[in-house]
Amino acid sequence: MKTNGNHPANPTEVTLVDGEICGAQTGESKGINIGLTKREMFAMNSTNDFDELHSDVRFLIVGEYSPGVNSPNYLKYLTKGRAIWKVMQADALIEALNKEE
Numbered sequence: 001m002k003t004n005g006n007h008p009a010n011p012t013e014v015t016l017v018d019g020e021i022c023g024a025q026t027g028e029s030k031g032i033n034i035g036l037t038k039r040e041m042f043a044m045n046s047t048n049d050f051d052e053l054h055s056d057v058r059f060l061i062v063g064e065y066s067p068g069v070n071s072p073n074y075l076k077y078l079t080k081g082r083a084i085w086k087v088m089q090a091d092a093l094i095e096a097l098n099k100e101e
Contacts, residue, residue: 003097005039005090042090050085051078061085 012035015022036044050058059065062081067073 003038003094005042005094006037009036009038009041039087039090039094042093043086046086046089046093048082048086050082053085061088 050061053061055065058081061084062077064077066077071077
Protein backbone atom coordinates (compact mmCIF):
# COMPACT_ATOMS: atom_id res chain seq x y z
CA MET A 1 0.00 0.00 0.00
CA LYS A 2 1.37 3.39 -0.99
CA THR A 3 1.44 6.26 1.49
CA ASN A 4 0.13 9.54 0.13
CA GLY A 5 1.55 12.39 2.18
CA ASN A 6 -1.38 14.62 1.27
CA HIS A 7 -3.98 12.25 2.74
CA PRO A 8 -5.22 12.97 6.26
CA ALA A 9 -3.23 11.37 9.06
CA ASN A 10 -6.44 10.59 10.95
CA PRO A 11 -9.31 10.53 8.45
CA THR A 12 -12.48 11.88 9.99
CA GLU A 13 -15.95 11.71 8.50
CA VAL A 14 -17.77 14.95 9.30
CA THR A 15 -21.53 15.51 9.41
CA LEU A 16 -23.74 18.38 10.49
CA VAL A 17 -26.23 17.48 13.26
CA ASP A 18 -28.52 20.17 14.66
CA GLY A 19 -26.13 22.88 13.51
CA GLU A 20 -23.14 21.19 15.19
CA ILE A 21 -20.24 19.59 13.36
CA CYS A 22 -19.84 15.98 14.44
CA GLY A 23 -17.08 13.66 13.33
CA ALA A 24 -15.87 10.12 13.72
CA GLN A 25 -12.47 8.79 12.79
CA THR A 26 -12.68 6.46 9.80
CA GLY A 27 -10.26 4.32 7.84
CA GLU A 28 -10.76 6.23 4.60
CA SER A 29 -10.76 9.82 3.51
CA LYS A 30 -14.13 10.86 2.10
CA GLY A 31 -15.50 14.34 1.56
CA ILE A 32 -14.22 17.08 3.84
CA ASN A 33 -10.87 16.44 5.49
CA ILE A 34 -9.96 18.14 8.72
CA GLY A 35 -6.73 17.93 10.66
CA LEU A 36 -3.16 17.29 9.65
CA THR A 37 -2.03 15.49 6.52
CA LYS A 38 0.35 12.56 6.90
CA ARG A 39 3.19 14.74 5.58
CA GLU A 40 2.45 17.46 8.13
CA MET A 41 2.25 14.91 10.95
CA PHE A 42 5.52 13.26 9.91
CA ALA A 43 7.23 16.66 9.75
CA MET A 44 5.86 17.67 13.14
CA ASN A 45 7.13 14.45 14.73
CA SER A 46 10.55 14.40 13.06
CA THR A 47 13.73 15.16 14.96
CA ASN A 48 14.72 18.76 15.47
CA ASP A 49 18.47 18.34 15.12
CA PHE A 50 19.04 21.05 12.50
CA ASP A 51 21.24 23.00 14.94
CA GLU A 52 23.57 20.00 15.28
CA LEU A 53 24.25 19.65 11.55
CA HIS A 54 27.55 20.82 10.09
CA SER A 55 27.46 24.40 8.82
CA ASP A 56 28.00 23.26 5.22
CA VAL A 57 25.01 20.89 5.45
CA ARG A 58 22.88 23.68 6.92
CA PHE A 59 23.98 25.86 3.97
CA LEU A 60 22.73 23.20 1.53
CA ILE A 61 19.37 23.13 3.31
CA VAL A 62 18.79 26.87 3.80
CA GLY A 63 20.82 28.27 0.93
CA GLU A 64 22.88 30.57 3.14
CA TYR A 65 25.30 30.34 6.03
CA SER A 66 24.27 31.23 9.54
CA PRO A 67 24.43 34.97 10.18
CA GLY A 68 25.83 34.23 13.66
CA VAL A 69 24.14 34.03 17.03
CA ASN A 70 24.50 37.76 17.65
CA SER A 71 22.73 38.71 14.43
CA PRO A 72 19.12 39.92 14.56
CA ASN A 73 18.45 37.51 11.65
CA TYR A 74 19.71 34.44 13.52
CA LEU A 75 16.29 33.39 14.84
CA LYS A 76 14.77 33.73 11.36
CA TYR A 77 17.61 31.61 9.94
CA LEU A 78 17.12 28.89 12.58
CA THR A 79 13.35 28.80 12.19
CA LYS A 80 13.58 28.58 8.40
CA GLY A 81 16.26 25.88 8.56
CA ARG A 82 14.39 23.78 11.12
CA ALA A 83 11.18 23.94 9.07
CA ILE A 84 12.86 22.97 5.80
CA TRP A 85 14.80 20.17 7.52
CA LYS A 86 11.64 18.72 9.10
CA VAL A 87 9.82 18.68 5.74
CA MET A 88 12.83 17.04 4.08
CA GLN A 89 12.75 14.29 6.73
CA ALA A 90 9.00 13.80 6.26
CA ASP A 91 9.40 13.51 2.49
CA ALA A 92 12.23 10.99 2.92
CA LEU A 93 10.06 8.90 5.25
CA ILE A 94 7.15 8.89 2.78
CA GLU A 95 9.53 7.93 -0.02
CA ALA A 96 10.99 5.08 2.06
CA LEU A 97 7.51 3.83 2.98
CA ASN A 98 6.55 3.75 -0.70
CA LYS A 99 9.56 1.77 -1.92
CA GLU A 100 8.65 -1.52 -3.51
CA GLU A 101 10.17 -4.47 -1.72
